[in-house]
Amino acid sequence: MNRHAVISGAGIAGPTLAHHLAERGWRITAIERFPRRRDEGQNIDVRGAAREVAFRMGIEDEIRAANTGEIGMRFLSDEGSPVASFPVSASGEIDGPTAEFEILRGELSRILIERTGDRSDYLFDSEIADLADHGDRVTVNLQDGTTIDADLVVIAEGLHSRSRRYVTDTHAEDLGMYIAYATLPRRDTDDQWWGWQHAPESRSVHVRPDNLGTTRAMLTFMSDVRGLDDLREDDQVAILRKTFADVGGLAPRILADLDRRTSLYFSAVGTMLAPTWSKGRVALLGDAAFCPGTFGGGGTSLAMIGAYVMAGELSCTDDIRGALTRYEQFMRAHVVDASPIIRRSVLKRANPRTRAGVRAVRAAARIVASPFGQATTRVLGNRLATGAADRLRLPDYPPAD
Numbered sequence: 001m002n003r004h005a006v007i008s009g010a011g012i013a014g015p016t017l018a019h020h021l022a023e024r025g026w027r028i029t030a031i032e033r034f035p036r037r038r039d040e041g042q043n044i045d046v047r048g049a050a051r052e053v054a055f056r057m058g059i060e061d062e063i064r065a066a067n068t069g070e071i072g073m074r075f076l077s078d079e080g081s082p083v084a085s086f087p088v089s090a091s092g093e094i095d096g097p098t099a100e101f102e103i104l105r106g107e108l109s110r111i112l113i114e115r116t117g118d119r120s121d122y123l124f125d126s127e128i129a130d131l132a133d134h135g136d137r138v139t140v141n142l143q144d145g146t147t148i149d150a151d152l153v154v155i156a157e158g159l160h161s162r163s164r165r166y167v168t169d170t171h172a173e174d175l176g177m178y179i180a181y182a183t184l185p186r187r188d189t190d191d192q193w194w195g196w197q198h199a200p201e202s203r204s205v206h207v208r209p210d211n212l213g214t215t216r217a218m219l220t221f222m223s224d225v226r227g228l229d230d231l232r233e234d235d236q237v238a239i240l241r242k243t244f245a246d247v248g249g250l251a252p253r254i255l256a257d258l259d260r261r262t263s264l265y266f267s268a269v270g271t272m273l274a275p276t277w278s279k280g281r282v283a284l285l286g287d288a289a290f291c292p293g294t295f296g297g298g299g300t301s302l303a304m305i306g307a308y309v310m311a312g313e314l315s316c317t318d319d320i321r322g323a324l325t326r327y328e329q330f331m332r333a334h335v336v337d338a339s340p341i342i343r344r345s346v347l348k349r350a351n352p353r354t355r356a357g358v359r360a361v362r363a364a365a366r367i368v369a370s371p372f373g374q375a376t377t378r379v380l381g382n383r384l385a386t387g388a389a390d391r392l393r394l395p396d397y398p399p400a401d
């Protein structure tokens with residue numbers, strides 16, 4: 001009989017795992033707390049070994065077709081004019097801030113769910129209420145009273161996962177920064193560059209193009225006040241208006257257009273490296289297990305690679321616990337490799353409090369963007385802009401029948 005996996009969370013990691021397990025004959029029930037597929041968020045990039053995962057899934061062309069059209073990133077002055085530019089790399093080897101496989105997070109999630117929808121049962125507006133691991137199977141009770149018996153339960157609920165408690169009590173580490181992602185009407189003056197404007201008091205303003213005829217704006221600020229991500233959306237908008245009221249350049253337009261937004265996702269930036277990634281037949285995947293930061297897209301590539309490795313290990317054996325242990329051993333080494341880029345101190349340095357600090361960041365960006373700086377960065381392997389996913393070699397597993 002087919003083995004049955006319950007996957008909780010239909011973001012990136014969950015549907016990627018659904019694909020790889022369904023291909024190998026597993027029955028999949030995917031549970032998503034939201035009433036629909038979530039399409040908020042901004043550009044993420046599919047880097048390094050994650051590109052190979054996409055290639056092996058046969059979704060490379062779909063990802064290319066959904067490219068946001070971003071031509072590079074540039075730092076902007078207080079008035080919104082360019083001070084240093086980093087055009088997209090055409091090499092395909094090592095990317096700068098804008099990757100070759102640049103795609104909206106929501107678009108990638110759509111492609112993954114569409115790819116797996118006919119071979120998996122997606123239950124939206126649904127959540128695990130409780131589960132019991134009996135050793136040879138797991139009983140999952142959903143909040144609507146449904147009971148499911150499964151061979152494996154995978155928690156892929158993102159950074160703030162509630163069901164992670166079935167594996168570990170560890171919570172995400174808060175980095176003291178908020179990011180508001182807003183989808184705004186595109187204006188004629190919007191171009192194809194990712195514009196990044198620093199402002200004193202550790203604030204920054206970004207605009208990025210998308211392939212859906214809208215513009216993606218991002219407002220970030222550091223704060224010691226916790227829980228702003230739990231407020232009502234109207235209150236969050238009021239906070240953004242007050243926090244960015246004195247910022248020029250890109251900010252006035254974004255604040256003015258917030259009333260015409262089609263979505264707002266207000267998140268507290270955090271990281272996660274769970275001390276253990278499985279307990280019995282229950283496993284953690286994606287941001288729920290390992291998250292280098294919920295921005296910049298690093299978690300997306302690792303989530304796709306993690307899903308591939310978990311499914312591959314499970315395909316080699318009937319010993320589910322052994323497979324989960326090997327998945328963790330393989331992935332943990334690479335995730336730990338990524339950890340230097342996620343420290344709070346790094347965020348603080350990248351988001352200076354003083355005007356002098358902002359000037360210093362722009363001066364450094366000018367040097368890195370100069371021909372000399374670019375050559376040096378290439379020689380050093382561009383480790384500033386790349387993460388663990390770029391350095392990882394994907395293991396091979398027995399092909400699906």
Ligand SMILES: Cc1cc2nc3c(=O)[nH]c(=O)nc-3n(C[C@H](O)[C@H](O)[C@H](O)COP(=O)(O)OP(=O)(O)OC[C@H]3O[C@@H](n4cnc5c(N)ncnc54)[C@H](O)[C@@H]3O)c2cc1C
Nearest residue numbers: 009011012013033041042157158286287295296297299300
């Ligand atoms: C709405 C949204 C927007 C994002 N935007 C960006 C971005 O712009 N840039 C960036 O770098 N990263 C972004 N991220 C994070 C990024 O998607 C992840 O770092 C990465 O892709 C790993 O994906 P994941 O599948 O592990 O987690 P996620 O992509 O966070 O997906 C987790 C899924 O689980 C669902 N879920 C949560 N709790 C439960 C529950 N109890 N039961 C069932 N389902 C549950 C969530 O609704 C979500 O669909 C965003 C995440 C979300 C949810």
